[in-house]
Amino acid sequence: MAEAVVTVMLENLNSLIQKKFGLICGVNKEMEKLSSILSTICAVLGDAEERQLRDRAIKIWLQKLKDVADELNDILDECSMEASLLEYKRQSSRSTQKVRASFFSCFNPKNTLFRFRIAKRMEDVSDRLDAVANERMKFHLREVVQGRHLQVIDKRQTGSVVDEKHVYGREEDKDKIVEFLVDNSRSSKDLSVYPIVAMGGMGKTTLAQLVYNDERVRRHFEIKIWVCVSEDFDVKRLIKAMIESASGNACDALDMDPLQKRLQKMLERKKFLIVLDDVWNEDQEQWEGLRNVVACGLNGSSIVVTTRLKKVALIMGTIPMHQLSVLSEDDCWSLFNQRAFGNESEERPNLAKIGKESVKKCKGIHWLQRL
Ligand SMILES: Nc1ncnc2c1ncn2[C@@H]1O[C@H](COP(=O)(O)OP(=O)(O)OP(=O)(O)O)[C@@H](O)[C@H]1O
Numbered sequence: 001m002a003e004a005v006v007t008v009m010l011e012n013l014n015s016l017i018q019k020k021f022g023l024i025c026g027v028n029k030e031m032e033k034l035s036s037i038l039s040t041i042c043a044v045l046g047d048a049e050e051r052q053l054r055d056r057a058i059k060i061w062l063q064k065l066k067d068v069a070d071e072l073n074d075i076l077d078e079c080s081m082e083a084s085l086l087e088y089k090r091q092s093s094r095s096t097q098k099v100r101a102s103f104f105s106c107f108n109p110k111n112t113l114f115r116f117r118i119a120k121r122m123e124d125v126s127d128r129l130d131a132v133a134n135e136r137m138k139f140h141l142r143e144v145v146q147g148r149h150l151q152v153i154d155k156r157q158t159g160s161v162v163d164e165k166h167v168y169g170r171e172e173d174k175d176k177i178v179e180f181l182v183d184n185s186r187s188s189k190d191l192s193v194y195p196i197v198a199m200g201g202m203g204k205t206t207l208a209q210l211v212y213n214d215e216r217v218r219r220h221f222e223i224k225i226w227v228c229v230s231e232d233f234d235v236k237r238l239i240k241a242m243i244e245s246a247s248g249n250a251c252d253a254l255d256m257d258p259l260q261k262r263l264q265k266m267l268e269r270k271k272f273l274i275v276l277d278d279v280w281n282e283d284q285e286q287w288e289g290l291r292n293v294v295a296c297g298l299n300g301s302s303i304v305v306t307t308r309l310k311k312v313a314l315i316m317g318t319i320p321m322h323q324l325s326v327l328s329e330d331d332c333w334s335l336f337n338q339r340a341f342g343n344e345s346e347e348r349p350n351l352a353k354i355g356k357e358s359v360k361k362c363k364g365i366h367w368l369q370r371l
């Protein structure tokens with residue numbers, strides 16, 4: 001329940017950020033901060049909900065979270081209304097050529113008061129949410145998730161293969177990333193790390209697969225490596241997985257030192273691309289431990305990281321994160337049509353109508369994962 005509430009709220013918040021509402025109203029920093037805290041909390045909610053039945057302290061923690069979430073929801077509702085109003089004014093002023101009047105209306109006392117009030121409330125709620133997020137540490141929720149990680153990893157394990165003809169609406173994202181990777185060798189001396197960030201099910205892995213298999217990328221990099229990281233950021237396991245992905249053979253070395261040397265031998269004086277898919281590790285030292293081993297290739301070598309957590313992107317990224325936006329309604333429908341009807345929805349017009357309505361309501365996000 002809490003997971004669903006927080007997820008929807010995060011969607012609303014991110015949608016407002018994308019519409020640049022925060023910039024217009026001077027609350028962008030607070031919104032980004034809230035989004036980052038919420039995505040961190042979101043990651044442990046499934047586990048917290050399971051454990052609340054046995055652990056009263058977690059139940060109380062979830063109740064505190066719900067209280068703050070209710071307050072934040074009210075604020076976001078007000079922001080959404082204000083955003084619609086601003087958009088309406090912008091459009092009507094455009095049609096009546098009153099652009100200047102509309103611009104100055106941002107500074108009229110009523111709007112200034114609104115902005116001040118919202119900024120203050122957001123600051124308060126962000127402090128409260130921060131406290132709730134910090135409190136989660138004492139329940140060791142991540143450790144419990146890690147206790148299940150073998151099962152989770154198995155279910156979430158990804159590889160580089162993708163069925164490109166059934167991927168919709170990611171051309172622009174793909175081109176942007178591919179162009180960066182290919183141009184990067186001219187400008188960068190250091191190993192670049194390109195983070196792709198979005199909520200679960202939005203298509204991060206799919207986009208990384210498109211990039212990995214792109215013809216320009218194939219031609220540009222001598223070595224390509226795909227590793228599914230998931231919750232277990234064990235440097236030794238990751239080095240082993242990299243060796244296996246690059247060589248296509250099982251690697252039986254057991255100790256860290258021979259593993260490090262073997263990987264470095266493979267990467268030295270080569271231009272390589274590594275995809276680290278589904279990273280959750282927020283420990284900078286562990287990341288640096290891995291980065292130091294692989295930072296031995298030619299200029300222009302790159303790492304692409306996919307993660308749900310902005311904090312991870314901030315720790316690992318050497319360039320600003322690439323935030324995935326939701327698919328357009330048309331692309332969502334193409335996907336739905338293909339998955340649900342095998343692209344033959346015309347034969348079932350009634351079901352197709354219901355499908356189209358669902359696509360509209362879901363705004364193109366989480367159901368992707370469930371299809
Ligand atoms: N653009 C798209 N076109 C068609 N299918 C897509 C698209 N994006 C994602 N999907 C499908 O949606 C599902 C979820 O996508 P994906 O695994 O890439 O999401 P994710 O953001 O990596 O999620 P997670 O955070 O759980 O790893 C997959 O079945 C994938 O094939």
Ligand SMILES: [Mg+2]
Pocket residue numbers: 204205206277278306
């Ligand atoms: Mg993924």
